[in-house]
């Protein structure tokens with residue numbers, strides 16, 4: 001009996017050590033963006049003149065106090081429109097190499113102009129924005145100071161991207177732990193990390209690397225929500241978007257498929273990075289899961305129902321204590337969010 005107990009303890013210690021060996025390396029430092037560009041980008045980020053009717057700024061949807069997400073299942077849209085996807089946090093987007101839930105944009109600079117001209121986000125032709133900014137003597141002077149010329153689409157995008165590169169969080173308890181502070185994680189969160197990076201739960205099969213994302217696209221079988229199926233405004237926005245991407249409208253969000261047209265990518269979305277995740281509920285590309293507990297229950301059940309579901313998912317049979325430990329680990333991924341403020345009028 002005692003021998004069996006000793007063997008069991010040794011086995012579980014072995015597993016914990018194996019899991020710890022697969023913890024990711026610490027998040028590398030990002031090269032700091034040019035401070036003057038980032039400061040100009042901050043002004044643009046909060047400026048409602050970046051939208052057609054002067055009501056929308058980036059910060060209306062990416063709210064600094066909400067970790068630059070918005071706390072809603074589905075994003076609001078340009079007035080009289082509604083968006084059909086969840087607003088992602090902008091924390092650590094400076095590290096990413098593909099943007100949007102479907103990865104259709106490949107740099108922060110390329111991404112930045114999209115919401116401006118998108119009819120369901122800010123609805124302003126970027127060329128018209130250039131014309132608006134160059135007759136504003138303050139902006140004109142600032143663009144000259146920072147970029148040596150009047151504003152252009154390229155420099156507007158560069159300034160916004162520089163600002164976004166300042167939005168990093170790399171001081172979470174988990175980061176401190178990875179940097180060597182063995183007391184930074186509570187025992188429960190450490191147990192959660194071992195489960196997360198261990199073989200059985202296998203979260204790190206996709207949430208790998210320092211950002212906890214492989215940057216790839218997977219179909220988890222996250223189902224459509226009633227709101228998406230029923231709300232004509234959200235469906236209209238999605239149908240319009242899909243046609244623009246060269247895909248016939250369908251009764252579901254095809255995710256990555258709209259970009260690659262590969263049947264294997266139907267319903268696949270980019271693995272989200274997880275820093276600050278405790279602050280960015282609701283979860284998934286359509287905000288269909290409200291809490292971290294629901295997310296864990298979803299993975300414990302092996303994901304949702306979809307013929308194209310990733311083979312990396314299967315029922316996990318986690319105990320209640322293991323589920324709670326996973327949630328404690330996910331909560332240890334939050335640190336101090338840099339809160340940018342709008343410039344004084």
Ligand code: HEC
Pocket residue numbers: 045050056057058059060061062075076077078083085086087088089090093096098099100101102108111112113115116120121122160164
């Ligand atoms: C109407 C709300 C809204 C506005 C305004 C808005 N966004 Fe977004 N943003 C979203 C939504 C929703 C997504 C996800 C869309 C998708 O994946 O298809 C997104 C995605 C992003 C992403 C990609 C993040 C990632 O993890 O891939 C970045 C970066 C971003 N927005 C920056 C900006 C900037 C900069 C502005 C202002 C120029 C802006 N957004 C304006 C709602 C908005």
Ligand code: HEC
Pocket residue numbers: 196201202203204205206207217218219220222269270271272274277280282283284285286292295296299300310312313326330
């Ligand atoms: C097969 C790859 C894969 C595995 C394995 C996996 N995830 Fe994910 N995870 C994803 C993808 C992809 C999404 C987004 C899916 C979507 O929106 O449709 C996601 C979403 C999430 C989210 C929501 C994040 C947000 O911002 O909305 C959390 C939290 C999360 N995963 C934690 C976990 C945990 C904990 C495990 C292990 C129990 C796990 N994941 C296993 C790929 C994976």
